[in-house]
Amino acid sequence: MSRAQVSGWPDRRGAVHAEWTKLRTTGSTLWLLAAVVVLTAALSALVTSTARCPAVGCGQDPARISLAGIEFGQAAVAVLAVLAVSAEFSTGMIATTFTAMPRRGTVLAAKAAVVSGLVLAAGAAAVLVSVLAGRLILPGHGFTPAHGHPLLSLADGPVLRAAAGSVLYLALIALLSLGAAAALRDSAVAIGVVLGLLYVFPVIASVASDPHWQRHLQQIGPMSAGLAIQATTGLHGLPVSPWAGLGVLAAWAAAALLAGGLLLARRDA
Amino acid sequence: MTGTMAPFRPAPPEGSDGFAQLLRSEWTKFRTVRGWVIGMLAAALVIVALGLLPGMKGSCGQHGPGSACSVAVGPGGEPVSDSFRFVHQPLTGNGSITVRVTALAGLLPGAPAGRDALAGTRRGVAPWAKAGLIIKANLKSGSAYAAVLVTGSHGVRMQYNYTGDIAGRPGAVSAAPPRWLRLTRAGGTVTGYQSADGTHWSRLGAVHLAGLPAAVQVGLFTTSPQYTQAAGPSGASGGPTQATAQFDHLRLQGYGRPADGGWASTGMGGAVSASPEPDGGFRHDGGSFTVTGSGDIAPATSGAAGFGATIAETLIGTFAGLVAVVVVAAMFVTAEYRRGLIRVTLAASPRRGRVLAAKALVTAAAAFAAGLAAAAIVVTFGQRVLRGNGVFVYPASGLTELRVIAGTAAVLAVAAVLALAIGALLRRSAGAVAAVIVVIVLPYLLAVTALPVGPARWLLRVTPAAAFAVQQTMPQYPQVSGLYTPAEGFYPLAPWAGFAVLCGYAAAALALAVFLLNRRDA
Numbered sequence: 001m002s003r004a005q006v007s008g009w010p011d012r013r014g015a016v017h018a019e020w021t022k023l024r025t026t027g028s029t030l031w032l033l034a035a036v037v038v039l040t041a042a043l044s045a046l047v048t049s050t051a052r053c054p055a056v057g058c059g060q061d062p063a064r065i066s067l068a069g070i071e072f073g074q075a076a077v078a079v080l081a082v083l084a085v086s087a088e089f090s091t092g093m094i095a096t097t098f099t100a101m102p103r104r105g106t107v108l109a110a111k112a113a114v115v116s117g118l119v120l121a122a123g124a125a126a127v128l129v130s131v132l133a134g135r136l137i138l139p140g141h142g143f144t145p146a147h148g149h150p151l152l153s154l155a156d157g158p159v160l161r162a163a164a165g166s167v168l169y170l171a172l173i174a175l176l177s178l179g180a181a182a183a184l185r186d187s188a189v190a191i192g193v194v195l196g197l198l199y200v201f202p203v204i205a206s207v208a209s210d211p212h213w214q215r216h217l218q219q220i221g222p223m224s225a226g227l228a229i230q231a232t233t234g235l236h237g238l239p240v241s242p243w244a245g246l247g248v249l250a251a252w253a254a255a256a257l258l259a260g261g262l263l264l265a266r267r268d269a
Numbered sequence: 270m271t272g273t274m275a276p277f278r279p280a281p282p283e284g285s286d287g288f289a290q291l292l293r294s295e296w297t298k299f300r301t302v303r304g305w306v307i308g309m310l311a312a313a314l315v316i317v318a319l320g321l322l323p324g325m326k327g328s329c330g331q332h333g334p335g336s337a338c339s340v341a342v343g344p345g346g347e348p349v350s351d352s353f354r355f356v357h358q359p360l361t362g363n364g365s366i367t368v369r370v371t372a373l374a375g376l377l378p379g380a381p382a383g384r385d386a387l388a389g390t391r392r393g394v395a396p397w398a399k400a401g402l403i404i405k406a407n408l409k410s411g412s413a414y415a416a417v418l419v420t421g422s423h424g425v426r427m428q429y430n431y432t433g434d435i436a437g438r439p440g441a442v443s444a445a446p447p448r449w450l451r452l453t454r455a456g457g458t459v460t461g462y463q464s465a466d467g468t469h470w471s472r473l474g475a476v477h478l479a480g481l482p483a484a485v486q487v488g489l490f491t492t493s494p495q496y497t498q499a500a501g502p503s504g505a506s507g508g509p510t511q512a513t514a515q516f517d518h519l520r521l522q523g524y525g526r527p528a529d530g531g532w533a534s535t536g537m538g539g540a541v542s543a544s545p546e547p548d549g550g551f552r553h554d555g556g557s558f559t560v561t562g563s564g565d566i567a568p569a570t571s572g573a574a575g576f577g578a579t580i581a582e583t584l585i586g587t588f589a590g591l592v593a594v595v596v597v598a599a600m601f602v603t604a605e606y607r608r609g610l611i612r613v614t615l616a617a618s619p620r621r622g623r624v625l626a627a628k629a630l631v632t633a634a635a636a637f638a639a640g641l642a643a644a645a646i647v648v649t650f651g652q653r654v655l656r657g658n659g660v661f662v663y664p665a666s667g668l669t670e671l672r673v674i675a676g677t678a679a680v681l682a683v684a685a686v687l688a689l690a691i692g693a694l695l696r697r698s699a700g701a702v703a704a705v706i707v708v709i710v711l712p713y714l715l716a717v718t719a720l721p722v723g724p725a726r727w728l729l730r731v732t733p734a735a736a737f738a739v740q741q742t743m744p745q746y747p748q749v750s751g752l753y754t755p756a757e758g759f760y761p762l763a764p765w766a767g768f769a770v771l772c773g774y775a776a777a778a779l780a781l782a783v784f785l786l787n788r789r790d791a
Contacts, residue, residue: 028700047715050724068719072711079703086699090607188603188698189304192596195706199714200588204319206717206756207585 015101015110023084023114032080036122036170037129040073044130045137053142053149062143062152063162063232066134070166070227073126074173078194081115081177085260086187104264112178112257116171123170127163158232165229165246172226172246172253173198179256183263197252198223215239222252291618291627299631302604305597309635312593312681313643319586320647321654341411341538343431343568344479348663350494351410351431352538352564354550355403357488358531364523365453366402366487369467370419371444372515373400376544377496378508390511390544394421397567397750398493399428400514400560402452404459405486406478410538413478415459416490416566417450421512425450426748427461427473431568434748435474437463449518457481467518488532489516491550491562494750509563511544516558538564567749569663579663580673581740581758583651584644587677588710591684594639595705596698598632598685603698611791622783625693629686629779636685640678648674665742676739676764683768683775684709687733690778693786708774709733716755725754726761733774735760738767 023029047068053060085108088094101107135152143149154160176197181190202224205217218224218239228238228245235241240248299305343349360366375394401418415429417437425437425448442448449464457480461473493512534551552559602625605611618624648670652662665673684705692701712732716725729735738760745753753759760767 028697043715046724047719050721052721068715071715071719072707075703075707075711079699082699186600186698188596188600188702191699191702192592192706195703195710196589196592199706199710200592202718203588203710203714204585207582 012106012110015106016113018097018101019084019107019110019114022088023118026083026087028083029080029118032076032083033118033122035076036073036080036119037126039076040069040123040126041129041133042069043072044069045133048134048137049141051138051141051143053138053144053147055142055147058142058147059234060143061231061233062134062138062149063159064227064230066138066152067127067130067162067166067230069126069130070169070230071223073123074170074198074223075195077119077123077170077173078177078191078198080119081174082181082187082190082194084111084115085178085181086185086190089185090187105261108178108182108257108261108264112175115174115178119171119174120167123167126170127166131159131163156232161242162230162232165242168246169226169229169249172249173222175253176222176249176256179253179258179260182260183256220248222249225249288623288627291623292630294617295624295627295631299601299635305601308593308597309639312590312597312636313639315593316584316586316590316640316643316677317646319589320583320643320651341569343411344413345430345432346664347432348569349411349431350538350565350567350569351412352536353399353490353492353566354546354560354562355405355408355486355488355490355535355537356532356551356558356560357405357408357486357535358521358533359484360404360454360487360521360523361484362523363453363455364487364521365451366404366522367449367451367467367518367520368402368489368516369447369449369518370400370442370514370516371447373398373419373421373442373512374514375421375493375510375512377510394512395493395496395510395750396420396422397565397748398491398510398512399426399566400491400512400516400562401489402450403488403490403566404452404454406481408486408535408537413481414566415452415461415476415478417452417461417463417473418490419448419450419514421493423748425463425473427476428566428748429459429476430478431566432746433476434746435461437473438465452487454481454485454487487521489514489519489558489560490566491560492564492566493562494565494567497750511546511561511563513547513559513561516560517556519556519558532558534560536562565749568744568746570743570746570749578655578660579758580648580652580665580670580742583647583655584673584677584740586643586647587640587680587737587740588713590640590643591681591709592706594636594681594685595688595709596702598636598688599692599698599701599705601632602628602689602692603696603701606696606791607698615791621786625689625779625783625786629689632685632689633682637678637682640681641674644674644677663743669742672764673740673742676768679768680736680739680771683736683771684733687771687775687778690775690782693782694778709736709771713737713755718756722754725756729755729767730761730770733771735762735767736771738762739764 044066048066051065088097097107098104131152152159154163177194180194184190201221205214205221225240225245226249228240229242231238231242341349341351373394375398376390377393398421399418401416403414403416405414406412413430417427419425419442424439427435446465449467451462453460458475458477460475462470463473464470491512491514493510496510536550546561550561605614614624615621655662688701688705691704692698695701712728712734716728741758741760741764745759
């Protein structure tokens with residue numbers, strides 16, 4: 001018997017497989033993934049059906065409107081990712097996990113791989129449904145080629161970037177939530193911090209009457225910066241360019257994962 | 270060695286099955302968990318910190334003379350705008366003034382979607398452009414007045430002391446048919462009349478202006494307010510406008526002293542105009558008068574059409590505080606499920622509905638206390654910080670401030686009950702916290718950032734976010750054109766009606782939670 005078999009420590013693939021089994025057999029996972037798709041598509045369709053483009057130059061961004069549901073769907077993503085970590089802390093399962101896999105960083109990385117894979121799949125479905133809804137609904141509301149808005153199509157470069165970026169956005173939200181949950185351990189606190197960061201930040205930015213402050217807040221807020229990836233019109237007026245905005249969110253996610261990983265490694269489970 | 274040893278059962282202490290005892294035990298649970306107490310304190314602290322944070326607001330008065338941080342105050346103590354072109358002469362004692370209006374034209378800002386509104390102008394009259402007769406106590410801004418006037422698209426009106434508004438004959442003014450207007454002063458009472466032909470007059474209304482001096486200023490006026498329209502979800506386009514009115518058949522009859530016939534033209538207030546006023550705003554040509562003006566005689570509004578901040582904006586930290594309260598309240602019940610303590614709790618007090626009621630009361634009271642202290646500090650000192658930074662803050666009456674403080678605390682308390690109830694329903698804190706944040710904060714965020722005005726208002730009627738109406742301090746005047754949108758702090762429901770929406774959701778969730786708690790195994 002080789003040493004690895006004696007000790008029974010799984011390698012990275014084993015870690016991912018273990019996390020996949022845990023997440024797959026948790027009842028709430030499927031519900032939450034379905035919620036990501038349903039909530040995103042529902043809010044996208046709602047916002048799309050209220051948008052109007054009465055004339056040429058109505059100044060609206062059809063891609064952003066048809067992907068607005070991401071703001072709703074990300075809540076389910078955050079819950080899914082937070083639960084993937086904090087559920088183990090609340091049941092005490094984490095002690096078993098860390099006994100089986102003492103490399104805690106590997107555990108977190110495996111969780112990140114599994115959760116972001118699932119979120120990418122659900123996010124892709126959600127975004128496809130949203131874009132389809134926009135493609136069907138928007139032309140009836142004045143978003144016509146005559147008003148300067150061609151039919152929403154993924155063959156269009158900026159629209160494809162908005163759609164694929166939205167899927168990446170959801171995956172980054174999952175990583176941010178995962179890191180926050182690893183750092184905070186309690187699910188209620190973690191979800192409160194993540195959703196507060198996402199939703200309350202732009203609310204506070206919206207009342208900052210000083211335009212410079214408002215711009216800076218929009219540049220550093222994880223949601224307002226990350227959703228810049230959805231912009232297809234008026235790119236020069238954006239507080240932060242699409243990919244740079246997604247980069248800001250990636251920095252938030254990386255910081256959260258780093259903090260979570262360090263705290264996991266240093267603290268008792 | 271058996272024996273029938275009865276297990277030792279201490280006699281239950283007096284009143285241990287009472288609701289007061291239940292409350293006490295729940296309060297003990299709450300206050301002995303350090304994280305929960307810290308959470309409530311954090312909620313209060315974040316509200317105070319965001320309310321008193323300096324530099325959050327731009328400083329007015331530093332961007333040229335048009336941004337000065339002073340506003341006229343009307344006879345009723347409310348902030349008013351009082352800028353118009355006034356062609357006037359003094360009138361001592363009682364008297365009457367009559368005029369015929371034959372035209373009202375104007376200029377509006379350029380293309381509505383244009384980025385810079387001042388780039389060009391187009392012909393058109395603002396809906397609330399006003400021209401007519403006015404009797405005003407003196408030439409100071411904010412002094413008492415009464416006026417009969419024609420408007421761009423709201424017909425003939427009689428308006429007085431900024432907030433008073435009486436509707437007259439509808440329809441736009443033109444050469445055929447013109448509008449005849451008359452104002453009569455008798456002591457402190459001013460009566461307004463309208464006519465289509467100058468012979469058959471109908472009375473619009475009589476108003477008493479308190480403290481009207483013997484010598485007043487009477488004459489013609491024209492003004493045209495800021496034009497605003499919603500452009501996209503949260504943006505607004507617009508800019509200054511201008512109106513020009515044609516008058517003739519002007520007749521001033523003074524009972525005390527004959528009028529000397531010399532008309533002086535004064536630009537009242539410091540209004541910004543769409544373009545330079547031709548002829549200095551006034552031309553007298555034979556019997557006809559042409560008066561051009563810009564501005565408004567009306568209560569001042571905040572938001573896109575006006576300037577300045579309201580108390581509600583200093584309380585923006587309520588959203589952050591709400592998140593902390595929701596987390597604590599959800600954990601107050603879900604932690605018992607996690608640790609299994611709920612079985613002990615329910616064994617000690619088998620009437621499960623009362624357990625949940627006691628928990629709801631304890632969290633609501635804690636959230637109310639935290640919110641009350643924080644809101645009181647912010648409303649009292651936040652305005653001073655803003656004023657110290659040179660920001661104009663719209664004054665609110667003491668009663669309104671009390672309503673905002675108590676309302677903010679009550680919103681936090683009821684949100685805590687909602688979170689507790691959903692926590693008891695789901696028995697999982699992550700789902701409960703996410704659900705409550707999503708139903709309260711997300712609708713508000715969508716309403717101010719993503720949705721057009723119509724759906725945004727609808728959302729703020731039917732979702733728990735309606736409760737933030739308790740923080741609205743600016744009244745909405747039908748006779749003042751402004752952007753009364755959620756993004757500008759105007760809610761579709763009255764303050765306590767909006768609060769009642771949140772209460773409805775909380776009550777429904779709590780009832781369902783009690784029902785399920787009684788049916789399910791713990």
